[in-house]
Amino acid sequence: MNQTDNKPTPSTAGSFAAVRELFDNYVIPTYGRFDLAFSHGSGSYLYGVDGRRYLDLGSGIATCALGHAHPEIAETLAQQSQRLVHVSNFYYTEPQGRLAQALAGLLGPGKVFCCNSGAEANEGLFKLGRKFGHDEGRFEILTATNSFHGRTLAGISATGQEKVKKGFEPMVAGFRHVAFNDLEAARAAVSPATVAILIEGIQGEGGITPATPDYLLGLRALCDEKKLLFFMDGVQCGHFRTGRFQSFQRILEGVPGGERFLPDGVAMAKSLGGGFPIGAFWVRAPYADLLGPGTHASTFGGTPLACAVALKVLAIIERDHLADNARHLGAWLKGELARLAAAHPRVISNVRGLGLMLGVELAEKIPAFAGNAKAASLQFVNRLHDLGVLTIPSGAQVVRLLPALNLTREQAEEGLEAIEKVVKAAAC
Ligand SMILES: Cc1ncc(COP(=O)(O)O)c(C=O)c1O
Secondary structure, eight states: OOGGGOOOOTTTTTOHHHHHHHHHHHSOOOSOOOSOOEEEEEBTEEEETTSOEEEESSHHHHTOTTOBSOHHHHHHHHHHHHHOSOOOTTSOOHHHHHHHHHHHHHHOSEEEEEESSHHHHHHHHHHHHHHHHGGGTOOEEEEETTOOOOSSHHHHHHSSOHHHHTTSOSOOSSEEEEOTTOHHHHHHHOOTTEEEEEEESEETTTTSEEOOHHHHHHHHHHHHHHTOEEEEEOTTTOTTTTSSSSHHHHHTTTOTTGGGOOOSEEEEOGGGGBTBOOEEEEEEGGGTTSSOTTSOOOTTTTOHHHHHHHHHHHHHHHHTTHHHHHHHHHHHHHHHHHHHHHHOTTTEEEEEEETTEEEEEEOSSOGGGTTOOSOHHHHHHHHHHHTTEEOEEETTTEEEEOOOTTOOHHHHHHHHHHHHHHHHHHHO
């Protein structure tokens, strides 16, 4: 199948209003959606139901790692679906075993549990922590302010942002938040009930803030000293987005002691299936059998179909050197965005991130945005929509670029050109 042969489905072609009406009438309105409906995609391009083409620099929030409608993923889905889609986890299947082997090979000695989403992967880590400390009455997990760990009840309890908790109190007991990148705050927060610390290597929803090397190494030492498990949420920042499999591997490159660093658990999802739903968590060897038979399960966790796709995504990333592409193209893009920020400090105040996980922080009070009640990030993203480019807002001030790992230089230039136009117009 040729990636450019994709055509809109006739049922929705040209009718945003018809799709919107279906949502208004039948879909629970939990999302603030943009006025865009897509019918199909090809590589880093998405096509609206009206036929308009968009350059996708969001990739489903760091999910479609190989872009849209990748022919080899489509072929893997077709082939595996004709062989075996699902059997209960009462039984063994080879793809799940091979995916677990591959993920452990990328992290370190340990084992993997397969699930379906990032929230579910984190839930598994929460249960692992509770099991670890259970006999000593320890259960508390420290997480960071501005973090994001999913929308289940435990997920919003773990998330260090008030907006996700509001209206759903009381929270699940046993989560406390401490300032990110502040080792002393973490040390001071450890109580006799504390059992684990969970952080993102790069906070995604919180505005693209990488952990510092000292923080990572310091938390590892603190966890060893206090007998705590050290968990990392790699759901958004993982899967080669930074140029290495996990962001901590990239952050600690060249840092003395960095090569020996390993957390005790890592949550994965999003890019793991390249758009097909799958999550997983890896547990370091000493703790890998703590969750024994009967302690944890998921009907759809690790189906042969999902695991075959995830294995194919990994194989393509490796074969096509996409980690290097993320590293080098990301560095170039970041440099260009920094140049833009230097030229227009009244519009862009900062550019952050690693590889193809970049955050453009907008300046406070951009005059051209005044008089519009919408957050600056939304206004910026909307203006890019008008130019045919998709990006992801993060809070009120940050616009995220999380494109497919196989984005080309030409596509990055196309996106940059649009961003430059929006910045220049806003600077007037
Ligand atoms: C860091 C992080 N953890 C967890 C999640 C939740 O993942 P999911 O939406 O697959 O449950 C997200 C989603 O954005 C995330 O960014």
